[in-house]
Amino acid sequence: MPQIAYLSLGKREQTKVQNRQAILDAAREVFGELGYDNVTVRDIVRRTGLAAGTFYNYFDSKEAVAAALSADGARRFAPILKAQRAQATDWESFVRAAIAAYFAFLADEHQSWLARRPPDEPHLHIQGETPEMQAVFAEVRDCIVDEIARGGAQGVEPDFLAAACIGVAREVGDRMLMRRPFDTKTATNFAVTMILSGVNGLRDK
Amino acid sequence: MPQIAYLSLGKREQTKVQNRQAILDAAREVFGELGYDNVTVRDIVRRTGLAAGTFYNYFDSKEAVAAALSADGARRFAPILKAQRAQATDWESFVRAAIAAYFAFLADEHQSWLARRPPDEPHLHIQGETPEMQAVFAEVRDCIVDEIARGGAQGVEPDFLAAACIGVAREVGDRMLMRRPFDTKTATNFAVTMILSGVNGLRDK
Amino acid sequence: MPQIAYLSLGKREQTKVQNRQAILDAAREVFGELGYDNVTVRDIVRRTGLAAGTFYNYFDSKEAVAAALSADGARRFAPILKAQRAQATDWESFVRAAIAAYFAFLADEHQSWLARRPPDEPHLHIQGETPEMQAVFAEVRDCIVDEIARGGAQGVEPDFLAAACIGVAREVGDRMLMRRPFDTKTATNFAVTMILSGVNGLRDK
Amino acid sequence: MPQIAYLSLGKREQTKVQNRQAILDAAREVFGELGYDNVTVRDIVRRTGLAAGTFYNYFDSKEAVAAALSADGARRFAPILKAQRAQATDWESFVRAAIAAYFAFLADEHQSWLARRPPDEPHLHIQGETPEMQAVFAEVRDCIVDEIARGGAQGVEPDFLAAACIGVAREVGDRMLMRRPFDTKTATNFAVTMILSGVNGLRDK
DNA sequence: AATGAATGAGCCTTCATTCAT
DNA sequence: AATGAATGAAGGCTCATTCAT
Numbered sequence: 001m002p003q004i005a006y007l008s009l010g011k012r013e014q015t016k017v018q019n020r021q022a023i024l025d026a027a028r029e030v031f032g033e034l035g036y037d038n039v040t041v042r043d044i045v046r047r048t049g050l051a052a053g054t055f056y057n058y059f060d061s062k063e064a065v066a067a068a069l070s071a072d073g074a075r076r077f078a079p080i081l082k083a084q085r086a087q088a089t090d091w092e093s094f095v096r097a098a099i100a101a102y103f104a105f106l107a108d109e110h111q112s113w114l115a116r117r118p119p120d121e122p123h124l125h126i127q128g129e130t131p132e133m134q135a136v137f138a139e140v141r142d143c144i145v146d147e148i149a150r151g152g153a154q155g156v157e158p159d160f161l162a163a164a165c166i167g168v169a170r171e172v173g174d175r176m177l178m179r180r181p182f183d184t185k186t187a188t189n190f191a192v193t194m195i196l197s198g199v200n201g202l203r204d205k
Numbered sequence: 206m207p208q209i210a211y212l213s214l215g216k217r218e219q220t221k222v223q224n225r226q227a228i229l230d231a232a233r234e235v236f237g238e239l240g241y242d243n244v245t246v247r248d249i250v251r252r253t254g255l256a257a258g259t260f261y262n263y264f265d266s267k268e269a270v271a272a273a274l275s276a277d278g279a280r281r282f283a284p285i286l287k288a289q290r291a292q293a294t295d296w297e298s299f300v301r302a303a304i305a306a307y308f309a310f311l312a313d314e315h316q317s318w319l320a321r322r323p324p325d326e327p328h329l330h331i332q333g334e335t336p337e338m339q340a341v342f343a344e345v346r347d348c349i350v351d352e353i354a355r356g357g358a359q360g361v362e363p364d365f366l367a368a369a370c371i372g373v374a375r376e377v378g379d380r381m382l383m384r385r386p387f388d389t390k391t392a393t394n395f396a397v398t399m400i401l402s403g404v405n406g407l408r409d410k
Numbered sequence: 411m412p413q414i415a416y417l418s419l420g421k422r423e424q425t426k427v428q429n430r431q432a433i434l435d436a437a438r439e440v441f442g443e444l445g446y447d448n449v450t451v452r453d454i455v456r457r458t459g460l461a462a463g464t465f466y467n468y469f470d471s472k473e474a475v476a477a478a479l480s481a482d483g484a485r486r487f488a489p490i491l492k493a494q495r496a497q498a499t500d501w502e503s504f505v506r507a508a509i510a511a512y513f514a515f516l517a518d519e520h521q522s523w524l525a526r527r528p529p530d531e532p533h534l535h536i537q538g539e540t541p542e543m544q545a546v547f548a549e550v551r552d553c554i555v556d557e558i559a560r561g562g563a564q565g566v567e568p569d570f571l572a573a574a575c576i577g578v579a580r581e582v583g584d585r586m587l588m589r590r591p592f593d594t595k596t597a598t599n600f601a602v603t604m605i606l607s608g609v610n611g612l613r614d615k
Numbered sequence: 616m617p618q619i620a621y622l623s624l625g626k627r628e629q630t631k632v633q634n635r636q637a638i639l640d641a642a643r644e645v646f647g648e649l650g651y652d653n654v655t656v657r658d659i660v661r662r663t664g665l666a667a668g669t670f671y672n673y674f675d676s677k678e679a680v681a682a683a684l685s686a687d688g689a690r691r692f693a694p695i696l697k698a699q700r701a702q703a704t705d706w707e708s709f710v711r712a713a714i715a716a717y718f719a720f721l722a723d724e725h726q727s728w729l730a731r732r733p734p735d736e737p738h739l740h741i742q743g744e745t746p747e748m749q750a751v752f753a754e755v756r757d758c759i760v761d762e763i764a765r766g767g768a769q770g771v772e773p774d775f776l777a778a779a780c781i782g783v784a785r786e787v788g789d790r791m792l793m794r795r796p797f798d799t800k801t802a803t804n805f806a807v808t809m810i811l812s813g814v815n816g817l818r819d820k
Numbered sequence: 821a822a823t824g825a826a827t828g829a830g831c832c833t834t835c836a837t838t839c840a841t
Numbered sequence: 842a843a844t845g846a847a848t849g850a851a852g853g854c855t856c857a858t859t860c861a862t
Contacts, residue, residue, distance in 0.1 A: 260857095671838085
């Protein structure tokens with residue numbers, strides 16, 4: 001018997017964890033490749049190499065997997081966002097913090113995703129709308145709306161502003177992912193400047 | 206017998222055109238209602254009242270219908286965009302023209318879509334990403350990229366700028382559609398101000 | 411074009427009717443062989459030679475087929491029962507009429523069923539509880555309950571009596587089917603005498 | 616260490632017996648609740664709290680469990696039937712004894728089954744055709760056939776008579792179970808009178 | 821051309837059964 | 842022995858597509 005019991009897992013538990021992770025990984029992949037709506041449970045299990053029925057030992061449905069990925073994305077992103085925001089004292093630094101966090105997460109996510117791919121695979125279009133990215137995204141949105149409510153951009157229609165910020169972050173982020181290497185700094189600068197200047201313009205009006 | 210022969214179609218051709226249009230209309234509807242990915246060929250055919258097999262006399266697949274709708278959207282949008290651009294003499298007025306055209310088309314499309322619905326229908330979620338809207342969207346993107354290339358926003362990373370413009374337009378546009386009545390003017394002002402100020406900020410840097 | 415239009419069916423309609431009948435026939439068979447609960451939709455279509463999906467052009471589910479068979483059984487049995495009852499003036503002749511009708515139907519049903527079988531097929535256990543037989547059965551039961559209520563067997567617990575009659579008819583009927591040739595007359599005599607004497611015994615008590 | 620060795624079982628053997636019994640009990644329950652055909656091995660196992668695989672240490676399949684239950688039912692019923700028959704000196708008392716034994720067992724079985732249920736459970740349809748009940752039933756049938764063969768009802772077609780007795784017993788028995796409280800006496804009187812009078816009528820003929 | 825039934829691949833899900841632990 | 846995850850064969854059902862009429 002292992003001495004540090006709480007750290008060791010029996011072989012059974014080990015494969016269980018591995019399988020669960022394999023399913024999540026496979027799901028993340030196919031969601032990215034085919035788009036969430038087009039993915040079938042079979043697509044997911046096929047990629048894991050597991051048997052069809054095994055999937056249902058771990059998740060009830062495709063939706064359940066998506067929810068798990070969502071939660072996972074949010075869970076991993078939240079600390080990053082939080083850390084960045086901790087340093088933010090004003091609206092400007094807040095915007096920079098949030099955007100930077102988002103882009104960092106985005107880059108990291110795709111980096112690891114690319115790393116897992118066999119290098120000779122043709123060109124694979126990566127779709128942005130995976131469940132976890134949506135979750136991360138929602139978090140940023142909330143964060144911005146929150147900050148606007150607190151007066152970060154007084155006199156500006158909050159709904160539209162949040163939407164615009166999201167729009168800039170999303171599209172510039174996607175653009176950033178199309179270049180190698182990922183240059184989060186440039187992208188962040190661009191997006192932040194654009195947003196802050198834009199807001200100023202709106203305020204003056 | 207029609208008097209203006211070069212405008213008339215034989216009865217055969219006439220129904221052919223009608224059927225084709227019926228399929229396109231039905232497709233537009235169900236794409237809007239169920240979301241492109243969730244729509245089946247059967248959904249489309251059911252709404253036309255045509256027989257299942259007839260569909261294949263006109264289109265090869267759902268994708269083909271989507272492509273046709275795309276083309277249609279672009280075809281209807283192009284003149285609008287062109288007219289707006291014709292008046293634009295500088296970068297500012299160009300941006301305003303393009304955004305205004307996009308929002309106008311957006312509002313019009315949804316307006317007519319809503320009008321076609323029986324008014325007592327429960328709550329119907331409108332899905333934004335119909336094929337034709339994507340096409341319209343792509344056209345705007347091209348237009349912006351084009352203009353940037355011509356020097357509308359010198360010194361600014363064109364890729365990112367186009368992306369940012371698109372992001373703002375798309376998200377603010379969606380937002381606009383959530384309010385009744387559709388207020389294209391406010392939305393346009395917002396988006397245009399945001400973009401122009403943003404670009405100025407980027408230039409100064 | 412055929413002259414007697416209302417009697418002719420296009421080839422399409424013809425196969426449609428044939429297929430529907432083929433499904434019903436196959437269903438009757440497998441219900442009899444495997445027992446209703448054990449039968450799958452696939453069992454039914456397999457026997458027809460049709461494709462899996464074709465089944466659903468005709469019926470929504472196994473239950474729907476069962477209902478159709480039920481209705482069919484009842485529809486074919488009702489006139490027989492009615493005709494027999496028409497001659498019945500008293501309780502005795504009514505019982506005889508009902509039992510005779512039931513046995514006649516039973517024999518006929520199995521006769522045609524046997525006829526359809528290839529003669530060299532091994533020995534096949536026929537299960538009595540097909541949906542249509544249940545329907546026929548229910549009709550007889552109603553009929554008896556009805557008659558008892560009208561005073562055919564005064565002083566006797568109607569519930570139990572109907573149950574007992576049904577029990578005798580059912581079991582003796584099954585027994586009859588085990589012999590060749592089917593001897594409905596003997597079986598009817600037996601069941602009727604048993605029931606009538608039994609009822610007399612109950613009355614005297 | 617147990618004192619009375621020949622009666623005691625090692626702990627290993629003890630749980631073995633217990634598990635086996637747990638499976639049988641669970642099976643009896645679910646067979647009664649869902650109907651034999653609808654029950655899956657998983658249903659049985661779930662109710663025992665044992666692991667899925669454990670089931671197969673005791674039985675090969677659902678059918679094997681059913682067989683065991685059958686044997687069990689027969690084993691418990693046999694002494695009752697035997698005791699009743701011991702007092703029977705003639706055909707009449709034999710019939711009464713057999714029917715009474717059957718109804719008593721029937722009532723007892725369902726009584727205990729009902730008792731085990733939580734009283735507030737909605738409405739639960741009790742399915743009659745559990746394997747053990749079939750076994751008990753078969754025993755009665757054999758018993759009757761046997762007795763007829765011995766001359767209890769001379770001059771009457773034995774096959775049909777046995778069938779008729781079975782039919783009456785089965786249907787009246789089912790009827791009895793539909794009323795509360797179970798009135799075995801009335802049911803027995805009814806069935807016995809019906810059968811004896813019926814037989815007399817057949818003999819006279 | 822239009823029709824609409826037939827087709828069969830493929831999806832989701834359940835389940836009996838096995839087997840490594 | 843007990844465990845419970847893995848397996849893969851079905852089963853119910855839908856759908857794109859074909860094809861005889």
